[in-house]
Amino acid sequence: MKIGAAAAASGVNAKMIRHYEAIGLLGPAARRENAYRDYGERDIHELRFIRRARRLGFSIAEIEALLALWRDRARPSREVKRIAEAHIGDLEARVADMQAMAKTLGNLVAACHGDDRPDCPILDDLALGEAWV
Amino acid sequence: MKIGAAAAASGVNAKMIRHYEAIGLLGPAARRENAYRDYGERDIHELRFIRRARRLGFSIAEIEALLALWRDRARPSREVKRIAEAHIGDLEARVADMQAMAKTLGNLVAACHGDDRPDCPILDDLALGEAWV
């Protein structure tokens, strides 16, 4: 399977497949005589794994660890669980951050007329330069 | 006020102050005879504005728009409100995304023993390569 077909089959585009190989996330692809990359079912499987993990917000570094565990049939599930839990913690922290931002902005927006008048608590607050709301 | 003092006074570090000037977010700084940048109260005010807006998650492009409105004493608050509301929508969408990820991962983590055994629904799911949970 050439790279275009592998991209279609895995959902990871060709550019990214090459990139993942370049950064060592994937091993060097098999090559045909004409130097075209050649992929098999196993490769497609790994690519789908990567795609799914990216969609769940795992970083490339985390995926590298997960892939290593996945390739190791004897891995302890403890390690996988640890990585996943750490990632959940990370996601939750970011969610809390963004919710705090949205809430603060929500307060400001509610206090802003939103008409032709120039008075605007949003700008006033930003100009204060402090985060106390 | 030299750039170091401006950084301390505004909370934006010197490197970023130069960067904001380079990308046109701030006008060219006044210069002393020795070519050192020189800042006044107004500049500090703008820098704090930027810092606060960044903290609320506004992109540089959004801040550029907000700064323009802030500098325009006759701006209609409507426009400011619109930008803030769009940003809130953006934040909420990202929060929803991340919560969905965290939930999916939470399900998988709950089903994973997390011990010495290799069986792991987390990896199994990733390997499926489809997002159906």
Place this chain on the structure above:
DNA sequence: GCTTGACCTTCCCATGATGGGAAGGTTTAG
């Protein structure tokens, strides 16, 4: 057989926000 278009290759560059660090000039405190 030849052309055309769809592939493939590598290489360089860009994004956005931030920062590290080099090489060189200036100021300030001891």
Place this chain on the structure above:
DNA sequence: CTAAACCTTCCCATCATGGGAAGGTCAAGC
């Protein structure tokens, strides 16, 4: 007078993604 602390510009790196150039290869249709 010297050393440290500043300042300047310039280049490079990050992370994940992608655009695009220049050139090679292949398959289908005429």
